[in-house]
Amino acid sequence: MPEYKCKIAVKNGKLIERVIYADSLRSAKKQISLDGGFLVNVQKATDANWFFSLLNQRKIKTKDLYSFNQEFLTLLRAGLPVVIAFDGIIDKQPESYFSGVLEKIRLDISKGESISKAFEKYEYIFSSLYIAMLRSGEASGDIPDAIEEYLEYFDRSLQIKRKIKAASVYPGILTICSVFIVAFLIIFVVPTITGTFVEAGAQLPMFTRILLQFSALIRSFFWAILIGIVFITFAISYYFKTEKGRLFFDTYYLKMP
Numbered sequence: 001m002p003e004y005k006c007k008i009a010v011k012n013g014k015l016i017e018r019v020i021y022a023d024s025l026r027s028a029k030k031q032i033s034l035d036g037g038f039l040v041n042v043q044k045a046t047d048a049n050w051f052f053s054l055l056n057q058r059k060i061k062t063k064d065l066y067s068f069n070q071e072f073l074t075l076l077r078a079g080l081p082v083v084i085a086f087d088g089i090i091d092k093q094p095e096s097y098f099s100g101v102l103e104k105i106r107l108d109i110s111k112g113e114s115i116s117k118a119f120e121k122y123e124y125i126f127s128s129l130y131i132a133m134l135r136s137g138e139a140s141g142d143i144p145d146a147i148e149e150y151l152e153y154f155d156r157s158l159q160i161k162r163k164i165k166a167a168s169v170y171p172g173i174l175t176i177c178s179v180f181i182v183a184f185l186i187i188f189v190v191p192t193i194t195g196t197f198v199e200a201g202a203q204l205p206m207f208t209r210i211l212l213q214f215s216a217l218i219r220s221f222f223w224a225i226l227i228g229i230v231f232i233t234f235a236i237s238y239y240f241k242t243e244k245g246r247l248f249f250d251t252y253y254l255k256m257p
Helices: 025-034 050-056 062-077 082-092 097-110 115-120 128-140 143-199 206-220 222-241 243-255
Strands: 003-009 015-021 038-044
Touching (some): 015 025, 025 038, 062 082, 082 097, 097 115, 115 128, 128 143, 143 206, 206 222
Antiparallel strands (some): 003 015, 003 038
């Protein structure tokens, strides 16, 4: 996720410097305005290649996120301060990318940063809804209730996802098998069968000639087509992670029958 070094004017008239992680400059400005600040100057700190940025945004297992929130909720309900609760969770975590993220969040909170802002830096791990609920919990003074509500939502959404996955396994297998079978027929079987007729000089129907030309095109540019498919997949995946991409796809989903 892009990193922006911002110079911000706060309510008391002072200028502070702050690093903000956001999908775009517009998102960074929105974060600052929500905190009651005014953006004076901004500089994009990281402008890495989007492919490598995708690789760096590692996904965390769902069960790890769920276990963390359960432990976090239990410790907060027991009356422990947030930093001490993080210490207890991190001590039990095995050495991993996720434990490193938790240590960075714990460090930011210990320096006086709000909980929601500390989590917001890792929005590719913790969803926007989760961060918004933490922010509402901070505003109401009851973060445990906000986490508990999120866990209830998390349980419901997980059950729906499991049902969807179970229902889509069979059609998915059929689709993949069909694609491979059609590709095998076009690349290998069709040229072999029709080669004899072509060599004999027989007049083939127009659709058969089109199919032969299509088969020859795929065999000639197979690797280029494969690389193109991979590139398009990565491009769509990256666009889906941006603010404009999410808005486009969400608008499309809402209009679906």
